[in-house]
Amino acid sequence: MEVSTRSVNNIINNLGVTVSPEYVSSLNRELDKKVKEFLETRIEDGIKYLLPVSNT
Numbered sequence: 001m002e003v004s005t006r007s008v009n010n011i012i013n014n015l016g017v018t019v020s021p022e023y024v025s026s027l028n029r030e031l032d033k034k035v036k037e038f039l040e041t042r043i044e045d046g047i048k049y050l051l052p053v054s055n056t
Contacts, residue, residue: 005025005028
C-alpha cells in the first residue's frame with residue numbers, strides 16, 4: 001500500500017501550508033516506509049500506536 005503524493009499534497013494544502021513538490025515527495029517516501037513497517041509488524045512484536053475502533 002502506498003500513500004499517493006496527491007493525497008499528501010491535498011492534506012498539506014487543507015492545513016493551509018504551501019510546500020514544494022520535492023518536499024511532498026520526501027514526505028510521501030517517509031509515509032510509505034511507516035505504512036509498510038506498520039503493515040509488516042506482527043501484533044506480538046508490539047505496535048507503537050494502535051487505536052481501538054468502536055462499531056457502535
